[in-house]
Amino acid sequence: MITEKTGQSQxxxxxxxxxxxxxxxxxxxDGALIPILQSAQNLFGYLPEYVLKHISSTLNxxxxxxxxxxxFYSFFSTTPRGKNLLRVCLGTACYVRGGKEVxxxxxxxxxxxxxxxTGDKLFTLxxxxxxxxxxxxxVVMINDEVFQRVKPARIRDLLNSFRNKDEMEEDHE
Amino acid sequence: MVNLKINGEKITxxxxxxxxxxxxxxxxxxxxxxxxxxxxxxxxxxxxxxxxKGAKTLTASCSTPxxxxxxxxxxxxxxxxxxxxxxxxxxxxxxxxxNYCERSGDCxxxxxxxxxxxxENYFTGESLMNNIDDSTxxxxxxxxxxxxxxxxxxxxxxxxxxxxxxxxxxxxxxxxGPAFAAGxxxxxxxxxxxxxxxxxxxxxxxxxxxxxxxxALDDPEKYVVVQTAPAIRAALGECFDYExxxxxxxxxxxxxxxxxxDAVFDTNFAADLTILEEGTELLMRLKxxxxxxxxxxxxxxxxxxxxxIKFAEYYFPEILPKISTCKSPQQMFGALAKTYYAAKAGISxxxxxxxxxxxxxxxxxxxxxxxxxxxxxxxxxxxLTTRELGKMIKSAGIDFQSxxxxxxxxxxxxxxxxxxxxxxxxxxxxxxxxxxxxIVTGRSFPVKDLHVTSVAGLxxxxxxxxxxxxxxxxxxxxxxxxxxxAVAHGLSNAxxxxxxxxxxxxxxxxxxxxxxxxxxxxxxGQPRMTDDKTRMARIKxxxxxxxxxxxxxxxENPDVKKLYEEYLKKPLGEKSHKLLHTKYTKR
Ligand code: SF4
Ligand code: SF4
Ligand code: SF4
Ligand code: FES
Numbered sequence: 001m002i003t004e005k006t007g008q009s010q011x012x013x014x015x016x017x018x019x020x021x022x023x024x025x026x027x028x029x030d031g032a033l034i035p036i037l038q039s040a041q042n043l044f045g046y047l048p049e050y051v052l053k054h055i056s057s058t059l060n061x062x063x064x065x066x067x068x069x070x071x072f073y074s075f076f077s078t079t080p081r082g083k084n085l086l087r088v089c090l091g092t093a094c095y096v097r098g099g100k101e102v103x104x105x106x107x108x109x110x111x112x113x114x115x116x117x118t119g120d121k122l123f124t125l126x127x128x129x130x131x132x133x134x135x136x137x138x139v140v141m142i143n144d145e146v147f148q149r150v151k152p153a154r155i156r157d158l159l160n161s162f163r164n165k166d167e168m169e170e171d172h173e
Numbered sequence: 174m175v176n177l178k179i180n181g182e183k184i185t186x187x188x189x190x191x192x193x194x195x196x197x198x199x200x201x202x203x204x205x206x207x208x209x210x211x212x213x214x215x216x217x218x219x220x221x222x223x224x225x226k227g228a229k230t231l232t233a234s235c236s237t238p239x240x241x242x243x244x245x246x247x248x249x250x251x252x253x254x255x256x257x258x259x260x261x262x263x264x265x266x267x268x269x270x271x272n273y274c275e276r277s278g279d280c281x282x283x284x285x286x287x288x289x290x291x292x293e294n295y296f297t298g299e300s301l302m303n304n305i306d307d308s309t310x311x312x313x314x315x316x317x318x319x320x321x322x323x324x325x326x327x328x329x330x331x332x333x334x335x336x337x338x339x340x341x342x343x344x345x346x347x348x349x350g351p352a353f354a355a356g357x358x359x360x361x362x363x364x365x366x367x368x369x370x371x372x373x374x375x376x377x378x379x380x381x382x383x384x385x386x387x388x389a390l391d392d393p394e395k396y397v398v399v400q401t402a403p404a405i406r407a408a409l410g411e412c413f414d415y416e417x418x419x420x421x422x423x424x425x426x427x428x429x430x431x432x433x434x435d436a437v438f439d440t441n442f443a444a445d446l447t448i449l450e451e452g453t454e455l456l457m458r459l460k461x462x463x464x465x466x467x468x469x470x471x472x473x474x475x476x477x478x479x480x481x482i483k484f485a486e487y488y489f490p491e492i493l494p495k496i497s498t499c500k501s502p503q504q505m506f507g508a509l510a511k512t513y514y515a516a517k518a519g520i521s522x523x524x525x526x527x528x529x530x531x532x533x534x535x536x537x538x539x540x541x542x543x544x545x546x547x548x549x550x551x552x553x554x555x556x557l558t559t560r561e562l563g564k565m566i567k568s569a570g571i572d573f574q575s576x577x578x579x580x581x582x583x584x585x586x587x588x589x590x591x592x593x594x595x596x597x598x599x600x601x602x603x604x605x606x607x608x609x610x611x612i613v614t615g616r617s618f619p620v621k622d623l624h625v626t627s628v629a630g631l632x633x634x635x636x637x638x639x640x641x642x643x644x645x646x647x648x649x650x651x652x653x654x655x656x657x658x659a660v661a662h663g664l665s666n667a668x669x670x671x672x673x674x675x676x677x678x679x680x681x682x683x684x685x686x687x688x689x690x691x692x693x694x695x696x697x698g699q700p701r702m703t704d705d706k707t708r709m710a711r712i713k714x715x716x717x718x719x720x721x722x723x724x725x726x727x728x729e730n731p732d733v734k735k736l737y738e739e740y741l742k743k744p745l746g747e748k749s750h751k752l753l754h755t756k757y758t759k760r
Binding site for chain 1 (some may be wrong): 185314335336337338339340341342343350351352353360361
């Protein structure tokens with residue numbers, strides 16, 4: 001089975017083996033849980049349930065406690081991420097200058113809530129803290145690209161440009 | 174020793190105790206919501222705040238040690254205002270209506286709010302969402318009522334080593350529960366109910382069977398049989414303002430008759446029967462090991478505690494073959510009531526309803542285990558906790574304190590003192606030893622009062638050994654054998670014993686495990702709050718109950734003997750296998 005692209009395609013088993021290696025390396029250190037979860041998330045792109053259960057049993061930490069850590073930190077995710085990660089800044093400046101409306105427009109356009117991924121696996125929606133572009137608020141970050149002074153009315157066009165990009169890539173393949 | 178002043182009074186206490194403990198020892202009560210006796214204070218709730226002279230801010234008394242010359246005020250204006258504030262905040266988030274709450278009678282938050290004079294809701298912030306989780310047979314959780322004191326986590330992780338619940342998410346969204354705030358059925362919870370026993374509010378409670386039991390009692394078609402576990406008689410009184418450790422066996426029987434149960438029987442009868450089956454099983458395992466040189470069937474573990482069974486099924490599946498195949502007394506009783514007794518009394522088993530009164534929530538889970546239907550019907554229909562029975566008696570308008578004593582019905586109501594002590598840690602072992610020793614040697618167990626004192630008491634893991642000498646002919650192979658036994662209560666202690674056995678560090682023949690601290694007398698369904706003092710008082714009452722009987726050994730129970738003559742024929746016989754024994758599944 002081929003998983004999400006992480007640079008090169010690796011099978012789920014290969015990824016899992018890498019995780020096992022990482023666990024072995026880290027497991028006897030104090031506070032090993034968080035670095036192990038980070039490495040799992042880097043490998044899989046998110047934290048699948050079976051991976052969390054494996055981590056829980058190898059580290060001998062109850063599953064509920066592992067889940068407690070995963071749900072505490074916003075950088076862990078338990079749902080597969082879409083191809084494009086959308087982060088809407090809701091820092092103070094963005095918030096007062098329309099960030100909330102931008103978020104609503106995106107939710108409306110994609111029909112997903114925060115933390116969710118669209119059915120076509122193209123977009124994942126998340127909230128960001130300040131990206132350091134407050135003077136140009138509101139700001140949306142898509143993958144590594146920052147979009148400034150975003151207007152709710154322009155959301156569809158913006159998202160369409162990513163949809164088109166995806167189609168072009170598919171045509172190439 | 175340390176000298177200090179509390180509220181102007183000079184006191185001297187030992188070093189390294191907390192202000193809270195120091196106050197308690199001097200009969201000054203400081204309110205607490207998160208603190209739990211016997212565990213490290215976590216300082217989460219802040220209602221235990223006190224004023225320490227010279228300190229800038231108020232101090233959490235549960236987590237602050239005393240020091241020389243300290244001057245403490247537990248009831249200053251500042252303290253009262255701060256406490257009230259904390260409780261008002263908790264209540265403003267809290268999503269519950271005391272009128273409809275299971276805990277309205279003994280909710281610590283409600284009682285505290287009332288004693289602090291909270292009369293208004295000043296804060297108008299968001300309140301929590303009610304999120305009712307009734308996914309398991311024994312427990313109901315409502316996160317809207319949870320005040321995040323974390324006592325449940327302390328017992329589930331520390332005492333029981335299960336860790337089914339933990340804080341999830343963060344900030345206002347924080348909830349205390351299973352992984353990803355899913356249902357309790359999604360994690361390996363053993364249903365022991367220790368979380369429900371320590372929860373200060375109505376956020377975790379047993380799943381009530383009260384309505385179903387009333388319906389059965391009201392139904393003229395049904396013949397409703399009740400059995401009461403050994404631990405009930407030493408705790409039920411607490412629901413009616415008796416001191417812990419008051420024996421109320423006779424009043425309990427009268428109350429059950431007044432509730433119109435058609436027959437009032439005793440789980441104790443089945444406990445005596447358990448000793449015969451389980452004792453014989455132990456002797457067979459010894460024979461197979463010592464004579465037939467079979468391996469890996471010892472030590473035999475007891476099987477009467479369903480939380481322990483579920484724990485082993487999840488966490489130690491490799492020892493399942495070593496757990497006695499005997500059903501718990503509750504289930505033996507159910508299977509016999511709907512076969513042996515039904516036939517004797519001329520009642521059709523499908524018209525019979527078996528109700529148990531248990532100190533335990535895990536018994537609710539056990540009663541609905543798929544395989545527990547060997548009578549052809551559900552062997553046990555409904556399980557009430559001690560607390561639930563207390564409520565039923567009250568709601569029926571019965572004045573418990575004024576009741577006369579009466580006796581259980583026959584034939585499933587007669588029991589020995591050995592059955593009584595099933596209620597506390599070390600008791601099943603002692604009961605078994607009384608019988609096994611006598612079967613093997615033909616002589617009475619040669620110990621004062623028949624008590625195995627080395628396995629009694631609240632120590633987590635206890636051991637004893639007995640030399641078997643001059644056995645009767647059929648047990649000659651046991652001559653000179655030193656029978657080694659261990660007793661553990663609380664699943665973290667059970668895990669320690671199993672690990673010692675698995676690693677070869679400890680060698681035993683027989684191990685008693687009880688899920689709850691102190692055994693069933695400290696069960697998750699007992700009146701709240703159970704601390705060590707209460708445990709010891711209940712245990713004392715149970716030993717008194719045992720000593721008050723002339724019948725002290727299970728194998729001397731005349732009705733058990735009759736049951737074998739008339740029906741079962743012999744321990745581990747064909748009928749026993751069908752009705753009284755079971756198997757376990759890896760989970
Ligand atoms: S938990 Fe306590 S305060 Fe909350 S509704 Fe129940 S009784 Fe009232
Ligand atoms: S019932 Fe026992 S195992 Fe389950 S959550 Fe409560 S304390 Fe933990
Ligand atoms: S469920 Fe009860 S014991 Fe657990 S944290 Fe909430 S209030 Fe405390
Ligand atoms: S009892 Fe001290 S902080 Fe809760």
